[in-house]
Amino acid sequence: MYSEKVMDHFQNPRNVGEIKNADGIGEVGNPRCGDIMKMYLKIENETIVDVKFKTFGCGSAIASSSMATEMIKGKTIEEAMNITNKSVAGALDGLPPIKMHCSVLAEQAIKSALLDYSKKNNVPIEGLEDFDPTEDPHDHH
Amino acid sequence: MYSEKVMDHFQNPRNVGEIKNADGIGEVGNPRCGDIMKMYLKIENETIVDVKFKTFGCGSAIASSSMATEMIKGKTIEEAMNITNKSVAGALDGLPPIKMHCSVLAEQAIKSALLDYSKKNNVPIEGLEDFDPTEDPHDHH
Amino acid sequence: MKKLVYMDNSATTPVKQEVLDEMLPYFNIKYGNPSSIYSLGSHSRTAVETSREKIGSTINAKGKEIFFTAGGTEADNWAIKGVAYANKEKGNHIITSKIEHHGILHTCEYLEKQGFEITYLDVDEYGVIDLNQLKESITEKTILISIMFANNEIGTIQPIKEIGKIAKENGVYFHTDAVQAIGHIKIDVDELNIDMLSMAAHKFYGPKGIGALYIRQGVKIDSLITGGAQERNRRAGTENVPGIVGMGKAIELAYENLDEKNEKLIYLREKLIKGIFDNIDYVRLNGHPTNRLPGNVNICFEFIEGESLLLSLDMEGIAGSSGSACTSGTLDPSHVLLSIGLPHEIAHGSLRLSLGDFNTEDEVNYVVEKLIGIVARLRAMSPLYEKVKEVR
Amino acid sequence: MKKLVYMDNSATTPVKQEVLDEMLPYFNIKYGNPSSIYSLGSHSRTAVETSREKIGSTINAKGKEIFFTAGGTEADNWAIKGVAYANKEKGNHIITSKIEHHGILHTCEYLEKQGFEITYLDVDEYGVIDLNQLKESITEKTILISIMFANNEIGTIQPIKEIGKIAKENGVYFHTDAVQAIGHIKIDVDELNIDMLSMAAHKFYGPKGIGALYIRQGVKIDSLITGGAQERNRRAGTENVPGIVGMGKAIELAYENLDEKNEKLIYLREKLIKGIFDNIDYVRLNGHPTNRLPGNVNICFEFIEGESLLLSLDMEGIAGSSGSACTSGTLDPSHVLLSIGLPHEIAHGSLRLSLGDFNTEDEVNYVVEKLIGIVARLRAMSPLYEKVKEVR
């Protein structure tokens, strides 16, 4: 069902954990639906110097979180904003169609954490104007 | 499907053939339905001294004819009149339910031949008053 | 067991050893439920999907247009009832033929009781439908044409391409019961404009209890069996994995060297027909003389009845079948033989010998030899033959 | 293949060697069509009827009341639709429960679209229906009560005898989906007043793709699959002879030493439950504590999601299943877990381990040991668990 990449990231997820005094924290998903992703960012000079996540969810949710953290670590905010659910899924060598919402959740978690950072620090981030962290990822099937 | 007795009588039918100048000939059945039995009787002193048959029909029709001829050969007319489809089927160790009409046909063939004898010789036979040789044997299923 | 000359390959076929070998691990080693997510389950899933692809590619369809069923009859029922119920807003008229398999006919009769209207097309003396009658039968209310690819009794092959064309021109779905054709004749569902097609593995050296319905993408059809999400939500029930694997292997083998195999079958078929005609009088060949299944021989022997013929053949170790009433469990002989115009008494004396990959020329000779004696013996017993001799 | 601890016997079971051995000749030696009259056909016929008798006698029914199907789902569909269509003059009301298998539920939903009325009975926290609610639901229009014998997810066994009694007193047919019960629990259809009963061989070490519906003599029911005269004219299609033979052998084996086997299963089940409860917190047992299938363990692990649990177990060679949405292909977790009152987030973390004849005590120990680590690891990753720890 899952690609080897997915299984690798599920089995050995990168960047699991929390960041004390994180600069931005995002939490998306809903326990009712069986998936919650929480992402912690440490940001210095517009750059994501550290990132951690915690996820309650299925194998692809965990793998998507892990992959997403890898993809943004060390990147600028602008670069991180370019990460889409498709690029996460692609980096995992694809996800089964019914699991695409997991990659959507990962994208939303990043944006959510960036929004938190943006609000706390009052730095506007281009592309987050219309972002709604409560949008239902299942619609992206 | 068939008992060994049926198969034996089908494979080695007794009394197949015709009797020239038979005293009674009966033919029952209908080619449309796939079975016709023709029975020839030689009768002396109220006794069936010889009997032959020809049958167009399935295995159980042939076996029933064969068994019926064996059962009446050497018997008096009265004895022959006691042969029923059940006794023919019983003597064959039974017939499948959908084949019971074959034994009915055998009973009818005997009675038909006796009726022919009775008419030709003007000897009434008890039990043949209401006999209808054209009755549909399939109703006896 | 004693010597067996099996010439009833249209009734069913033995599972080929290569097929059985592929199936075996799926009974007790790779036994996982394909719906399970652990490795054992995904092995089964892969096996099922591989078979689906094989079957699809054989008839030029996509794998996802193949839906596994328990056999040909279920596929037939599904096609007919599924289209009928799903399209009843559009119309209630279905066209089929008088010589379909009971899987189609009895299902159409069932629908008639529910208010559907069925046209049963006539066939000519060879068992071929009339394309003009088909065209004229189509009305605004027609939702489905179901005509079998090749007949199971007399082997006649229908003008499927022309039927498909007529169906397409009139915007009517076209289903074909190809249970006797698949594995024996090349079929391209696109070229022939087929929307649905029924198949059963046990007719081409696969196992019993597994079949499939091809459903062209986009066809509106209800499910017949509802429940779990198997078969993309269209046919519920835990998949018969060994059966599915066997069907995939069997169809693959069937289309290997098909032309060669058919050449051999046709040679044997013609030899068998000639052998019978040269040695036995009062016989007639049923079905189309040339446009018939490669292995199908169907002959009426006048004045004798089919079942006694079959029993006699069985004693010589020969397995065949008959359209006689006695073998069908009904009072009437085969509806197919009656539809091509045979009188009842002649239809009762029919014999179908269906040849397969394992038959040999020696067997054909043996059957002809035995038939000569058996027919003579049964005719000697027959009051009908007696009358003919008198007339002569 | 690597080490496998198979604890998903409710999903499907391996075919036992003795069962496979009985089936094998029917693939390519005794391959005749049971409808054929020659010897090869009658061998198949005998085999089919022998299996039918075995199954009948196991549940105290007559052989001729057993009708073979392609599996449990077909049997369920047949019972529900067949009774509905055949008795619609009498009434259009059917009573079932909220925790039935989809083979029943989706079929009832299909009938609702056709104008039938369905009452879905509630269940209590253990998954048991309320007999008073059942009684009160019966109206003049009620034609069928269909309540499963034992639940496939949580293992709860229903008060079948009481249900049968209520059905009988009210002159309503009683069908039970016994797919999970047959082969594991003794069933007497007369004692329990069961009119129809569904079964599937692959749940008791028989093959996939074969099942049966018991239909008490006299029950008015339409056919689901029409065509040939097989199964006494009630279920058309060439018989899956190897499957039928396998099912007969499997049921025979299943009821040999049943008490002993169940004693062992219950011992392992309780050991597994205890092992989990002693070592892992925030767990809850689903289903009835005692009145449950001998091999069924169903436990929710809070704060983690079922699919990731299953994947982690699979990596350790352990096969189980879950009622999580992710494994069902839908958005909601199991309807059964929701019906017994679990909140969504807890239902997502369910794990079913279903034990079978081949499981050992060592395996139970191994599973407990691995579960401890896996649950800890997944919880360490879970933002939900984090919150709980904070509260503590």
Ligand SMILES: Cc1ncc(COP(=O)(O)O)c(C=O)c1O
């Ligand atoms: C209770 C119950 N009913 C019906 C079924 C359906 O059986 P099958 O998948 O063999 O059609 C199952 C198993 O999947 C089941 O557990």
Ligand SMILES: Cc1ncc(COP(=O)(O)O)c(C=O)c1O
């Ligand atoms: C033309 C045709 N259609 C349908 C069927 C039914 O197939 P099955 O018996 O496998 O269900 C058969 C064979 O019996 C057949 O020959």
